[in-house]
Amino acid sequence: MKEIRFENVWKSYGKTHVVKGLNLTIHPGERLVLLGPSGCGKSTTLRMIAGLEEITSGDLYLNGVKANDIPSGKRNVAMVFQNYALYPHMNVVENITYGLKVQKVHKDEIQKRLNAVLEMLQLKGYENRLPKDLSGGQRQRVALARAVVKKSDFFLLDDHYQI
Amino acid sequence: MKTIPISLIEAAKLDHIGHARIMKDIVLPLVRPAVTSTGIWFFITTWNEYVWPVLILKSKENYTLPLALQMYISSEGGTNFTVAMAVSVITMIIPLTLYLIFQKYIIGTFTSSGIK
Numbered sequence: 001m002k003e004i005r006f007e008n009v010w011k012s013y014g015k016t017h018v019v020k021g022l023n024l025t026i027h028p029g030e031r032l033v034l035l036g037p038s039g040c041g042k043s044t045t046l047r048m049i050a051g052l053e054e055i056t057s058g059d060l061y062l063n064g065v066k067a068n069d070i071p072s073g074k075r076n077v078a079m080v081f082q083n084y085a086l087y088p089h090m091n092v093v094e095n096i097t098y099g100l101k102v103q104k105v106h107k108d109e110i111q112k113r114l115n116a117v118l119e120m121l122q123l124k125g126y127e128n129r130l131p132k133d134l135s136g137g138q139r140q141r142v143a144l145a146r147a148v149v150k151k152s153d154f155f156l157l158d159d160h161y162q163i
Numbered sequence: 164m165k166t167i168p169i170s171l172i173e174a175a176k177l178d179h180i181g182h183a184r185i186m187k188d189i190v191l192p193l194v195r196p197a198v199t200s201t202g203i204w205f206f207i208t209t210w211n212e213y214v215w216p217v218l219i220l221k222s223k224e225n226y227t228l229p230l231a232l233q234m235y236i237s238s239e240g241g242t243n244f245t246v247a248m249a250v251s252v253i254t255m256i257i258p259l260t261l262y263l264i265f266q267k268y269i270i271g272t273f274t275s276s277g278i279k
Contacts, residue, residue, distance in 0.1 A: 052173050073179025085170035089192045098188070099178030150178070 002028040009058035046156045078147035079156040086131040117145040199268040228254040
């Protein structure tokens with residue numbers, strides 16, 4: 001079904017309400033862009049979907065299942081962080097495949113997915129470089145590759161085109 | 164460890180990676196330069212310690228190298244510069260070797276280069 005549904009979701013830090021009663025359904029195949037001034041809760045909303053931020057009140061449903069208490073690793077969500085969050089000691093290939101290796105995905109499958117994303121994001125030739133040896137745009141693409149390679153149900157891109 | 168961007172840990176959490184694995188694969192490799200530098204610094208400080216050993220060591224057979232070195236350049240045994248220089252070199256060998264082995268950790272740290 002691949003659907004995200006917010007039902008009267010609130011997020012507050014003490015007396016500061018960041019997200020106020022959000023009701024929203026993102027249907028399968030939809031791409032939703034959240035626009036707004038800084039501090040209006042865009043990142044917080046994404047982080048709540050990812051499970052990196054607790055929901056103060058209300059319910060979040062992922063694929064029809066209430067996800068408020070599901071740990072982030074079990075939500076089948078891929079996220080590109082605002083600062084890319086690439087592992088600095090791992091090269092491009094290791095950064096992209098680390099999650100799959102830990103999940104014990106079969107080697108052939110990892111290789112297949114890796115080749116596909118390297119091709120798609122034009123990262124061939126940069127496989128063995130560390131993030132510090134990449135340009136800003138290349139890092140951005142590695143971060144995107146790391147999200148795409150997971151084949152998750154949901155992709156969250158947190159302002160990653162910001163320069 | 165506080166300097167490691169939290170987003171690195173969150174990225175790993177999204178991949179359903181456990182705390183122990185995050186510690187082993189992400190945190191420890193990133194703090195290795197700092198831990199190694201601190202370790203070497205402590206080692207050299209202890210190695211060069213003079214006052215504390217001289218207070219507690221009663222027999223000369225147990226003297227540490229800096230104390231032994233002092234013996235050759237004090238009035239106690241007369242100043243024998245040739246031997247004193249040789250002992251100085253011997254005293255330096257271990258800290259110098261450690262430094263040469265771990266210098267890449269001491270000189271370079273790249274914890275934050277994976278972020279924007």
